[in-house]
C-alpha cells in the first residue's frame with residue numbers, strides 16, 4: 001500500500017459540499033475546461049501527469065441493488081485525483097504559491113476550506129481530506145511529465161532526421177545532424193530512480 | 199515590517215563578515231549545569247548583528263547547537279520535540295534524502311561526526327591568524343574555567359591569498375561569493391539579482407522569515423518554529439558541510455574534455471557553473487570574461503534565464519542556474535522564492551596555483567555553511583531536487599555538474615548553437631569533483647534565547 | 660466530453676464493496692490484502708493488459724468529516740475506487756482488461772456488489788460502466804501519445820543521448836554511416852516493458868568508446 005510508484009505520487013482527496021454549491025463548481029469546471037489559458041498554468045507547473053476532479057452528487061453514488069443499502073447523504077462530494085512528480089510538500093507549496101486563485105475557485109465551495117494561502121492551513125486541510133492509495137501503477141515509473149515531453153521531442157526530431165539522412169551528402173548530413181543535436185540538446189536528461197520522498 | 203533588533207541577532211546570521219581567517223570549534227557538553235554556565239560566560243563574547251560603523255573588529259565569535267546539544271541543556275521535552283524533524287534527526291540520518299550515499303555516505307566521513315558527539319559549533323572569524331588564535335584562547339579559557347564543554351575538534355579555513363591579499367576564489371579557480379539573497383530589514387541597500395524577482399522585472403528583498411524565525415515569510419505566514427516563540431524568534435538554522443574538492447580530478451577532466459570542445463578550456467570551465475572563473479556571469483557575457491561586469495554591483499548578480507530557455511548562453515544544468523534558477527521555471531520566479539539559502543563559507547586546505555601539480559588526496563575544500571528558516575524546505579530541497587536531481591529544470595536525473603554525487607556515471611549537456619565556438623557538447627562519465635566529509639544541522643539562537651538557555655529558563659508555553 | 664482529453668481517457672469507477680458482517684476478514688480488507696500482493700512493475704495486470712498509462716485502486720472507507728460546524732455523515736457502503744488514465748476508447752480498454760487479466764479482476768472485484776466476473780468480457784464492461792462516474796474536469800500533460808508510443812520515445816531518448824555522446828567530433832561520412840546503423844538498430848529494438856524501469860543501457864550505439 002503506497003501513494004508512490006517511481007517518480008509519481010497518487011493523491012486522493014474528498015471534500016463535502018452543500019448541494020447548491022455543486023452547480024457553481026460544475027459551471028466553473030465547464031469554463032475551465034474550455035478556457036485554455038487557465039489550463040496553461042497547470043501545464044506550466046509541469047509536474048502533473050494527469051489530474052481530475054469528479055463531482056459525485058449525493059444520490060449518484062453507484063447503486064447496484066443486490067442488498068446494497070442506498071446512500072443517504074446531505075452533502076455532495078468533490079473527489080480529486082492527482083498524479084504528480086516530486087514531493088507532497090513541493091506540490092502543495094507550488095499550488096499555493098502560483099495557483100491559489102484557481103484552487104480557491106475550485107475548493108472554496110467545500111466545507112471548511114481555509115483558502116490555499118497561507119500554505120500551512122491549506123496543507124492541514126489537504127492532509128485531513130486525503131485518503132491513501134492501495135495500489136498504484138504507472139507504465140513508466142522512471143519518467144516524469146517533463147521526461148515524457150522531452151522524450152517525445154527527441155523522438156520527433158530523430159524521426160525527421162532518419163527520413164532526411166539517406167538523401168544527404170556527408171556534408172549535408174553533418175549540418176542536418178548538428179541541427180538535430182541542437183533541437184534535442186535541452187531534452188536529454190536521464191530517466192531513472194526518483195529521489196527519496198521526504 | 200517590524201525593524202530588526204540587530205543587537206539580539208547573531209552577527210553571523212545577518213552578514214558575511216568578510217574576514218579572511220576562520221576556525222570552527224566543535225564542542226561536547228557533559229553536564230547541563232556547567233554547560234549553561236559556559237553559555238552564560240560566552241554571552242558577552244558573542245558577536246551580534248550590530249553595525250560596525252567604527253571599523254571591523256579583529257575577530258568575531260558565534261555559536262550554534264545540534265539537537266543533541268540543546269538536549270544536553272535539559273531543555274523541556276516539549277520544546278525539544280517541537281523542533282522540525284530534520285533538525286531532530288540531524289544531517290547524518292538524512293543521508294538518503296540528501297543523496298549522501300556511496301563515497302559521500304556517513305561511513306566515509308571524518309571521525310568527528312561518526313558517534314554523534316558534536317553538541318555545538320563555535321565559529322571564530324578574524325582579520326589575521328593571530329586574531330583568531332587570541333579569540334580562541336579566550337574562549338578555551340572560559341571552557342576550562344567553567345568545565346562547560348569539551349573541545350572535540352576544530353576546523354581551520356581561510357580565504358585563498360594573492361600576494362598576501364585575500365581573494366574570494368575557491369580551489370577550482372572560480373570566484374565565489376556573489377550570489378546571496380537580500381532580506382527585508384537586513385540589508386541597508388539591495389542589489390539587483392539578490393532578492394526575488396517581481397512581476398515588473400525588478401528585484402525586491404525576500405521576506406525576513408525566509409532567514410529568521412519569528413517573521414513573515416514568502417508564503418505570508420510565520421515559519422514553522424519550535425516553542426516557546428521567544429526561544430525561536432531571531433534564530434535560524436544552519437547546515438554545516440565539509441566539502442572536499444578533488445582538485446587533480448577536476449583539472450584533468452577539464453583539460454581532457456576541453457581538448458574536444460570548440461569553445462576552449464576557459465569557456466568550458468565557465469559553462470560548468472555559469473560564471474567565468476573571474477566571476478563574469480555567462481548569461482551576461484557568453485563569449486568572454488568581462489571585468490567591468492564583475493566590478494559592477496548593478497550587473498554582477500543582475501541577470502535572468504528566461505530569454506535563454508535552451509541554455510545556449512548559460513547551460514540549463516550549470517551550477518548557478520541549478521541552485522538559483524531565478525525566472526527559469528516561469529511564474530516570475532515565484533516557485534523558487536522559498537528555496538533560497540544564505541551561504542557563509544570559506545575554503546580550507548592549501549591552495550595550488552594553476553600549473554603546479556595537485557593531488558586529490560590532500561585535505562582541501564570548502565567549509566560550506568548555509569542559513570535558512572527551514573532546513574527541509576530550503577537547503578534539503580535544493581540539495582535533493584536541484585543538485586542531485588534535475589526534473590524541475592527538465593534535466594531528468596542529471597545532477598549538478600560541479601558538486602553532484604556522480605560516481606563516474608554523470609552527464610552534463612553544454613547546450614550550444616551553430617557557431618564553431620559555442621557547439622553543443624556532452625560531458626559524460628562525470629566523476630565526483632566534490633566529496634562530503636561530514637557535517638550536521640545546527641540551530642543558531644538569538645542573544646535572548648542564549649540567555650534563557652544559560653539561565654535554564656525555557657518554558658514550553 | 661470531460662472523460663476524454665485528446666486521445667487519453669480518464670476513467671473513474673466507484674464499485675460498492677459487499678457489506679457482509681459474517682465475512683472474515685471483511686470484504687474491504689480482503690481487497691486490501693489482495694492488492695498488497697499484486698505486482699506494481701512489469702508483472703502488473705495493468706502492464707499485461709494494453710492501454711494503461713497510470714492507474715490506481717483505492718478502498719474508500721468513508722467520506723471524511725471536516726469538523727464542526729459541518730455535518731458528520733457516513734456512507735453505508737465502502738467503495739473500491741478505480742482511477743485509470745488510459746488510451747482511447749473505453750470499451751476496447753475494458754474488454755482488453757477482461758481478456759488479458761481476468762483472474763486479477765475477479766480476485767479484486769468479486770468483493771464488490773453485483774460483480775458478474777470477467778469470464779464474459781461484455782458483462783464485465785457493462786458492470787464497470789454501471790459503476791462509472793463522469794469526470795468533471797480532466798487534465799493530461801500529454802494527451803496525444805499512446806502507451807507504446809511513450810515507451811518507445813523514452814527508449815529513443817536514452818539511446819540518442821548515448822549516441823550523441825559517443826560521436827562528438829566524428830568526421831561526416833563516418834558519422835552518417837554510424838547514424839544509419841544506429842537508426843536501424845533502434846527501430847528493431849523490442850519495446851521496453853510497460854511498468855519497468857525503462858530500457859537498459861544495453862543498446863549498442865557505436866562510436867569511439869565502444
Ligand code: HEM
Nearest residue numbers: 368372373374375376377378441518521522564580601632
Ligand atoms: C565545493 C562545493 C562548491 C563549490 C566549489 C561552489 C562554487 C560556487 C561558485 C563558484 C559560485 C558562483 C559565485 C556566486 O554566484 O556567488 C556558486 C554559487 C552558488 N552556489 Fe555553490 N559551490 C559549491 C557548493 C554549493 C552547495 C552545496 C550549494 C547548495 C546546497 C551551493 C549553492 C550555491 C548558490 C545558492 C549559489 C548562488 C547562485 C546565484 O545566486 O546565482 N553551492 N557556487
